[in-house]
Amino acid sequence: xxxxxxxxxxxxxxxxxxxxxxxxxxxxxxxxxxxxxxxxxxxxxxxxxxxxxxxxxxxxxxxxxxxxxxxxxxxxxxxxxxxxxxxxxxxxxxxxxxxxxxxxxxxxxxxxxxxxxxxxxxxxxxxxxxxxxxxxxxxxxxxxxxxxxxxxxxxxxxxxxxxxxxxxxxxxxxxxxxxxxxxxxxxxxxxxxxxxxxxxxxxxxxxxxxxxxxxxxxxxxxxxxxxxxxxxxxxxxxxxxxxxxxxxxxxxxxxxxxxxxxxxxxxxxxxxxxxxxxxxxxxxxxxxxxxxxxxxxxxxxxxxxxxxxxxxxxxxxxxxxxxxxxxxxxxxxxxx
Numbered sequence: 024x025x026x027x028x029x030x031x032x033x034x035x036x037x038x039x040x041x042x043x044x045x046x047x048x049x050x051x052x053x054x055x056x057x058x059x060x061x062x063x064x065x066x067x068x069x070x071x072x073x074x075x076x077x078x079x080x081x082x083x084x085x086x087x088x089x090x091x092x093x094x095x096x097x098x099x100x101x102x103x104x105x106x107x108x109x110x111x112x113x114x115x116x117x118x119x120x121x122x123x124x125x126x127x128x129x130x131x132x133x134x135x136x137x138x139x140x141x142x143x144x145x146x147x148x149x150x151x152x153x154x155x156x157x158x159x160x161x162x163x164x165x166x167x168x169x170x171x172x173x174x175x176x177x178x179x180x181x182x183x184x185x186x187x188x189x190x191x192x193x194x195x196x197x198x199x200x201x202x203x204x205x206x207x208x209x210x211x212x213x214x215x216x217x218x219x220x221x222x223x224x225x226x227x228x229x230x231x232x233x234x235x236x237x238x239x240x241x242x243x244x245x246x247x248x249x250x251x252x253x254x255x256x257x258x259x260x261x262x263x264x265x266x267x268x269x270x271x272x273x274x275x276x277x278x279x280x281x282x283x284x285x286x287x288x289x290x291x292x293x294x295x296x297x298x299x300x301x302x303x304x305x306x307x308x309x310x311x312x313x314x315x316x317x318x319x320x321x322x323x324x325x326x327x328x329x330x331x332x333x334x335x336x337x338x339x340x341x342x343x344x345x346x347x348x349x350x351x352x353x354x355x356x357x358x359x
Contacts, residue, residue: 031057035088036097040118045102045110052081187249190225192256193234197222200267202239202259205252213358215253220245221263235276237265244268246276289322289345291330292338301333327352 062081208215221237238245307319327348339346
C-alpha cells in the first residue's frame with residue numbers, strides 16, 4: 024500500500040510539473056494509471072462513464088494526494104478555466120530551489136550533524152538530505168578527498184556518539200516542546216527516582232549527552248546525564264509551564280553542570296602514567312615520588328563525577344567537600 028501510494032504521488036507530481044497548461048481533475052484521472060485502475064477514467068473523458076460513488080471516492084483521494092504533495096513542499100497552483108472548471112499545475116520555476124553554497128566549515132558541520140542521527144529515527148531523512156547535497160556538488164565531512172581538497176584543516180574525522188536509548192525520545196520531546204517523565208539515578212544514589220521534566224535542549228560534553236530543562240517537582244532548572252536515565256522516557260500531554268531560556272544560556276548551564284566551568288581549584292594525587300585528560304587540564308604538576316604526582320586542577324560542578332571515572336588512580340586531597348563527594352559516589356558504585 025505504501026509503495027502504491029508513493030508511486031501514485033510521484034506520477035501526479037510528474038504530471039503537474041510536466042504540463043504547460045493547467046490540467047483538470049478529469050484529465051489527471053484519465054492520465055494516471057493508479058486512478059484509472061481504481062476508479063475508471065470517469066465521465067467526460069471519452070473513455071467511459073464512472074459511477075457517482077466512484078467519482079466521490081476519486082475526488083477524496085485526489086484531494087488527499089494534492090494535500091500530501093503540498094505538505095512535501097510542491098507548489099501546486101489552481102487556475103480557473105474558461106469553461107469554469109478548475110485546473111492544476113506545478114510551475115517548474117516555482118518549485119526550483121535557489122543554488123546552495125556552503126563553505127568547508129559549514130559542510131563539515133552538516134556532515135557531522137547528520138551522523139548524530141545514524142542511530143535515531145531521522146537516519147533516513149538525514150541520509151537523503153546528504154545525498155541531495157552531494158548531487159549538488161557539496162563536499163561533506165567523511166568524504167575525505169573532497170573535504171581535504173576544499174579545506175585541508177585536519178586528517179581527523181570527529182564523531183558524536185548517540186548510544187543512549189533516551190536520546191531519540193528526548194530529542195523529539197525537545198523539538199515538539201513536550202513534557203516527559205523518566206526514572207533517574209543520581210551517581211550517589213542507590214535507587215532511581217522519577218523526574219517530571221520540560222526538556223529544553225540536548226548537549227554533548229566530553230563524550231556524554233546531557234538534557235537541560237525545567238524540573239517540575241523541584242521548580243527549578245536542572246541538567247540530567249542521559250546515561251543515568253533508567254527505563255523508558257515517557258511523553259506527557261500539555262504545554263510547558265516555564266519559559267524556555269535563550270539557547271546560549273542553556274548551553275552555559277550544561278557546561279557548568281558537566282564540570283566545564285571552574286569556580287575554584289582542587290588538589291589531587293594522580294598515579295604516574297595515568298589520567299592524561301586530568302594532566303592536560305592541570306594548572307600545576309609536582310612529582311611526589313615514583314608512583315604519584317600532585318596536581319592542581321580547576322574545580323567546578325561535576326568534577327567529582329569525572330574523578331570517579333579514574334578509580335584508584337586518583338586521590339582527592341582538597342577541598343574537603345570534593346573529597347566527600349567522590350567518596351559518596353564510590354560507595355554508591357560499590358553498593359551497586
